[in-house]
Each structure stands twice: as structure tokens, then as C-alpha cells.
């Protein structure tokens with residue numbers, strides 16, 4: 001047969017295990033599979049240094065075969081399962097590479113890669129891959145290998161106790177034929193031996209290899225599952241939820257009522273914003289009532305039917321609630337690799353607010369974490385509204401069930417690939433269909449447009465230190481051309497704070513889409529005919545620290561891949577400096593020396609900025625940060641997370657003099673702060689009032705709490721200004737978004753002849769515009785980073 005397909009250069013990456021896989025290969029497709037010719041392979045063991053070594057290793061591989069990054073036509077990444085962080089490093093870097101180069105990114109299961117690694121070495125017959133999942137668990141996978149290739153004998157990757165896999169495999173009728181491989185054998189090999197499962201493939205084959213990954217992705221079966229090439233849609237295979245979510249599900253399954261202690265959110269008070277949480281048995285009655293009211297005449301779900309759902313562990317049900325009332329719910333059942341959406345209901349007066357979409361986001365997120373690749377549902381033929389929503393999420397009709405909903409009323413069965421197309425724009429209630437081709441069409445630029453772009457010297461920056469995935473683009477004058485922020489608040493709120501593992505997962509999910517949205521937004525700001533290409537940027541900045549290490553790693557890995565593939569300088573930014581530089585967005589002529597107050601969720605400090613980059617930290621908090629105090633007080637009041645915006649909204653209607661809370665360290669004659677005493681005082685006050693049977697006046701309480709915090713902030717800032725003789729003052733960090741703090745400082749310090757700058761309200765809480773401003777300055781100084789940097793969670797000013 002003549003080969004009509006063109007061969008291409010593919011770079012492979014897998015960092016799911018201690019084996020860092022990086023290789024270059026020539027792939028020649030032919031009739032549903034492909035031939036693989038390895039060009040350079042740099043697979044090597046590397047413990048915990050994947051983020052440091054990955055891009056430099058790719059660089060080395062390119063050098064070896066005298067190719068440049070532009071010669072790479074496609075990327076391939078291992079999706080795990082494996083170490084969560086390891087998988088995320090590989091996938092984030094690969095997404096960055098593919099987005100930065102505008103090339104396709106394909107993906108394959110790391111377990112399949114291990115099986116193909118054995119196949120390539122000549123192993124044939126029944127093969128069990130026991131991949132290490134840590135904590136006494138493994139990812140088990142069974143394959144049959146023959147001369148034609150590798151056949152998967154399981155549907156969906158999963159995680160089990162090592163002992164359970166041993167028991168399962170010992171019971172196979174052909175257990176005596178079973179050969180074992182996988183890095184789980186290092187730790188749990190003895191367990192297998194004791195059960196008589198002693199056949200092993202050679203130990204140097206126990207890890208995945210680049211060639212194995214390539215063979216898996218280019219096999220007949222692999223072709224079908226390797227994805228569309230759109231990097232935004234490539235996600236890790238986790239096989240389980242985060243511990244926090246697992247524990248919550250277990251408790252809900254045990255029919256424990258959701259309680260304030262459990263979630264940090266008292267239902268009756270949680271009316272400050274819409275909240276989402278998994279459905280629990282106590283919701284069954286309300287859900288049944290809402291269902292009956294929404295679909296009169298339909299064979300509706302009853303309370304008992306909902307209750308029976310909690311016994312099954314392959315289910316995911318979510319409710320949306322406000323002021324303790326259920327506004328909607330959705331649920332589904334996992335069948336092999338598909339989540340069947342069983343029900344989606346939103347109360348009539350709350351339709352078209354995006355609630356259904358958010359509910360489905362939660363259900364599908366669970367399904368995806370548990371290994372599903374598709375979702376399916378049935379919709380009534382005449383329900384145009386629902387059909388439109390589902391189509392926008394990526395569902396397409398697959399077949400019709402005649403007269404399913406009664407005579408002449410068919411059901412349309414629809415199916416979609418996970419993840420759903422979800423809008424990055426949190427303001428928009430309905431999803432916008434993400435029907436894009438990838439790679440993106442390369443724009444044809446008129447010379448005038450080209451010149452404009454060049455003159456702008458565009459800096460893009462990425463921020464992922466906590467629970468916002470953000471990408472921004474500024475021009476050479478520091479003008480914000482794009483600032484995209486995708487918040488994960490809905491996913492953390494029910495835990496009363498940020499869950500690091502969820503944060504890391506959501507960053508990986510969002511980062512490519514947020515980046516694309518920023519490139520589009522900047523193009524609109526500049527009046528360009530189509531989106532900016534990575535090659536049209538001047539530099540790429542990224543937050544290196546401080547923050548949650550697992551969250552930072554995603555941004556850093558993505559930025560490295562992106563900058564490397566687009567051949568742009570990489571610039572690392574200190575997040576705290578970002579909060580400071582946010583002030584340049586409002587006052588571009590701000591010049592040191594000045595006093596700077598940083599008040600965020602993680603930091604409270606008063607800084608004497610003597611020159612740019614020359615910081616004297618006058619004092620910090622001895623315990624809680626200001627934002628943290630807001631969050632803890634809100635949690636104690638059952639107001640939900642994050643506390644700052646909720647408390648400031650309530651405080652606007654309260655009397656700040658109503659309760660005299662302590663002003664800790666107000667007269668300590670230094671610049672240190674302490675907030676834990678105040679937090680305790682507030683909690684004691686709540687307890688006393690509740691015990692005495694007096695109703696709490698929450699607005700007064702919120703206003704009085706704010707006043708106690710802000711009085712101290714003002715006093716110490718004033719002292720610092722007087723002591724240093726500075727005439728400029730500025731503010732930064734999430735709490736700087738608080739209107740009362742801004743107003744108080746501007747009013748009182750202006751009276752002291754001090755010029756006060758506050759960042760734009762939307763650049764106070766975490767964002768990437770402020771990171772871009774720092775990156776721009778470092779760009780001018782040619783202060784570039786190398787590709788072996790890693791996240792630094794403990795960075796200081």
C-alpha cells in the first residue's frame with residue numbers, strides 16, 4: 001500500500017513517575033495507526049526534579065538531532081495516572097509548549113505506555129501493570145500482548161489498595177500466566193510474591209518510556225483516544241477526587257447531615273452568594289418537591305429515589321442553594337467511561353442565571369476525576385432551551401428514542417467529550433460554544449497591524465499562586481490590554497477555604513483557555529482583526545512564588561513550555577512585588593521612596609520602598625494575615641468563603657462603633673501586627689451573644705470588625721510615613737479591594753499631605769496584570785530566567 005500520509009516530528013513528555021520521559025520521534029501515519037522512528041530519547045530517572053529538568057532535557061534532545069523547537073510538529077504527553085504533581089508538571093509543560101507553538105497536543109494513558117514498553121521489549125501474553133499510587137495503593141491495569149500489539153482488558157483507570165489488586169489478579173483463571181510490570185512492584189512486590197504472582201518482566205522495564213507512550217498513542221486504539229489536538233482539552237487521569245472531596249463524599253454517604261462544622265458554611269446564613277455542594281440525604285425531600293414543581297406530569301424522581309442514590313459510589317449529585325433554599329440540582333451515574341446525566345433541574349425563577357451550567361460543571365468534574373471521558377444525557381425533543389445549553393457545552397445528538405417521553409415526544413440522546421466547553425468569562429451566565437479548530441489559523445497581518453504589535457512590546461503574564469488562574473497582557477506603557485481571571489471559588493467555598501489539591505487541578509484545567517482568552521482580549525483592545533499569536537509577544541512572565549506550591553508549579557511549567565516554544569524570554573515574578581506594582585496601573589509616575597501596605601490572604605506587611613527592588617520590611621503580622629482574619633470571621637459566622645467581599649458588603653450597612661473590638665498592637669511602637677486576638681474576640685462575642693439568646697446584628701459586627709482592623713493599619717502606616725519622611729503611600733493585596741479601607745486611608749492620609757495610590761479595584765485580588773507590570777520592568781533590565789527554574793513557594797520581598 002502506498003503511504004499517502006505525511007510524516008511529522010513529535011516531541012513526547014511523561015513525568016507521571018520517577019522516570020522523566022522526553023524524546024523526539026518521526027511519526028508516519030498509515031491507515032489508522034502509525035510508524036514510529038525514534039530520533040532522540042532522553043528518558044532518565046529523576047525524583048522530584050521534573051519541573052527543573054523537563055524543558056532543558058527537551059532542549060538537549062533538539063540539540064542532539066540538530067532541530068529547533070519550530071521543527072516540532074506535534075506534542076504527546078502522558079496523562080498518568082501517577083504522582084498527581086508529576087502528571088501536572090508534564091501536562092502543564094506540554095500545554096504550554098503546544099499553545100506557545102500553536103501545535104497539536106495529543107495524550108495517552110501512562111499505564112498504556114508501560115504496557116507498550118514491555119511489548120517493545122518482546123514481552124507477550126497476559127501483562128499486569130501495577131503502577132505506584134503511593135499510600136498503599138496502586139493503579140492496576142491488565143493487558144494482553146501479542147505480535148500485533150497491546151489490548152486493554154479494562155475500561156477505566158482506577159486506584160485500589162495494593163492488597164486488593166493482588167487478590168483480584170490471583171483469582172484470574174490464567175493467573176499462572178500473568179507477568180507483572182510497573183513501579184508499584186518496587187514497594188509492593190512482596191505482596192504479589194506472597195500470593196504466588198512471581199512472574200516479572202525485567203526491572204528496567206517497570207517504568208513508562210517515551211517509545212512506549214508513542215506506540216500507545218499511535219496504535220489503532222490509541223488513535224481514537226489521543227484527543228483532538230486542542231491543548232485546552234488535555235487533562236490528567238487522576239482516578240480519584242482530592243482527599244477533602246473524598247472525605248466529604250464518605251460523610252455524605254453515611255447520611256450525616258451537612259453541618260456548619262463540616263463545611264464551614266451555615267445553610268441559613270449562606271445567602272450572600274450562591275453556593276454549591278454535593279447533595280446529601282437531607283436534601284432528598286426538597287429535591288423531589290422542586291422536581292415535581294418543575295416537571296408537572298412527568299414521571300418525576302421521588303425522595304426515596306434520591307435517597308437510594310447515596311448508597312451507590314458511582315454517582316455524583318450536586319445542589320445549588322441560597323439562604324438555605326435549594327435552587328437547583330443535577331446528578332449523574334458513572335458507567336464505565338461515561339457519566340450519564342440523570343437529572344438537571346433549576347427553579348423557574350432562577351433559570352438563565354448559569355446555575356445549570358455550574359451544576360453540570362461540578363458533576364462532570366467529579367466524573368472526570370474518576371476517569372470518565374464522555375458524558376451523555378437525554379433531552380426532550382421539544383425542549384429547545386435545554387438543547388441549546390447542552391449543545392453549547394459540547395453535546396451533540398447521537399440518536400433518537402422514539403416516543404420516550406410519551407406519544408409523539410421523542411428523546412434525543414446527546415453525548416459530549418469531557419471536559420465540557422465552559423466559558424472563562426464568569427460574568428456570562430451561559431456557555432459560549434468553543435467550536436474552534438486547533439491549531440489556530442495563523443492570521444494574515446497587514447504591515448500596519450504588524451508594526452503596531454511590534455511597537456507595543458507586549459508582555460504576557462501568568463499567575464496561579466492560589467485559587468485564581470489568571471493571564472494578562474500589557475503594552476510597553478503598562479496599559480492593561482487583557483486581564484483574564486478564572487476563579488475557582490465555587491469549588492473551594494464549601495470547604496471554607498482553599499483546598500490545595502483542588503486548586504492545582506483547576507489550574508491545569510483552566511490555564512490554556514484563560515491564556516487563549518487573554519490573547520483574544522488583547523487583540524480586541526488593539527483593534528486587530530484576529531487573536532494575537534504567541535509569536536507576537538515580546539516576553540512571558542510568571543509568578544514564581546510565594547503561594548501554594550502545587551498551584552505555582554502549574555503556572556511555572558506552563559509558562560516555561562510556552563516561552564520556550566514561542567522562543568520568547570521567560571521572566572519570573574515575585575507575587576508580593578506584583579501586589580506592589582499593581583499601583584503603577586493607577587499611578588504610572590509612582591516613584592520611591594514611599595510606604596507600602598500589603599494586606600492579602602497570606603500576608604500583612606508594612607514596607608518602606610526605598611527604590612524599586614530595595615525593600616525594607618518594617619513589620620509583619622505575628623500570626624494571621626488580614627485577609628485570613630476576614631476569612632476566619634466569615635467562616636465563624638457561617639457566611640461562606642471568601643470572607644472579605646462578604647464582610648465588606650455587610651459592613652456597608654453596619655455601625656462601625658457598635659462593638660468595641662480590641663485594636664491589637666495599636667500602641668506597640670513598632671510595625672508589627674497581630675490579628676488572631678481580634679479573631680478570637682469576634683468568635684467569643686458571637687458565642688456570648690448566642691448563649692445569651694440575643695440575636696446577632698451581623699452588619700454591625702462586620703463593620704466593627706473592619707474598623708478594628710483598619711484603625712491599626714492606618715495608625716501604623718501614618719507612623720511609618722512620619723518616621724521615614726515619605727510623602728507617597730500605596731496599598732496592595734486582596735484586602736485593598738475593600739472600599740472602606742481604601743476610603744479611610746485616602747481620606748486620612750491625604751489630610752497629612754501624603755499622596756495615596758490604590759490599585760484599580762480589580763487588580764487588588766490576585767490577577768496577572770500586576771505580574772505583567774513587574775515582568776515588563778524586568779524585561780527592560782533583561783533580567784530573564786533560565787528554563788530550569790522551579791516554583792518557589794517561600795519567596796519573600
Ligand code: KG4
Pocket residue numbers: 466599600601602603626627628630631642643644645648733734735736737738739764765766
Ligand atoms: O491577594 P489575594 O487575592 O490572595 C493572596 O495573595 O492571599 O487576597 C485574598 C484575600 C482573601 O483573604 C479575601 O478575603 C480578601 O483578600 N479580600 C477582602 C476583600 N476582597 C478580598 N478583604 C476585605 N475586603 C474585601 N472587599
Ligand code: ZN
Pocket residue numbers: 575579600601733734765766
Ligand atoms: Zn495575592
